[in-house]
Amino acid sequence: MRAPLTLLLTAAAAPLLSGCVTAAVGAVAGVGLYAAQDRTIGEGIDDAAASEQVKMRLMAADRAAFQEVDVEVAERNLLLSGTVPTPEHRVAAETIARSARTIENVYNEIVVGEPSSFVRSAQDEFITAQIRTRLTASPSVRAININIETFHGNVYLMGTARTDQELHRAAEIASVVPGVRRVVSFMQVREPPLPYYAQAPAAPDYRAASEQQPAPSASPSY
16 A cells, blocks of 8 residues: 655645535536546446445434544545544544445544634635646646545545656645645556557457468378
């Protein structure tokens, strides 16, 4: 398992404190997004189902305590971020996340503290939007493969990169956005799948096979 890439920023300004607000997308839009990414539609659906499953279990366990917890899943890796009222709730959230059948790794970035205000949440959403815009504009990064989560000025990147250089470039782009305190990348390097025409088996070379057959022996004459 790749260790997360972390960039620490020493900004003089006070840190932005904000929560996580997730936008819901319809099933049709989700399938279209997965089709454009460097993963199969099935993998995208599995990740989305795992995220929704963990969210529902958190709400069923303690809606008031876990309402500020955000769940992001990419490549079978699950990120927990946000706030909970006690350390016990933080541990419980991770236990619930690990119960999802398709999840391989859980990254627990939840902090114990007070719920975030609307203004603070809006600040983090603005940071996320700026990072998304800059990643999309970069020719060296395929932004559609990257999930961005921002909390308290801490930016978490999930998804895939095609090379180590792309992985580091994405973190660098996020780190220079105003208000960002730290960038933690949980992205995985994954080569893009071959196009369908490159996956087809090669046609057998009948000519070469016939050339390798031994010549028939001459029939004896009587």
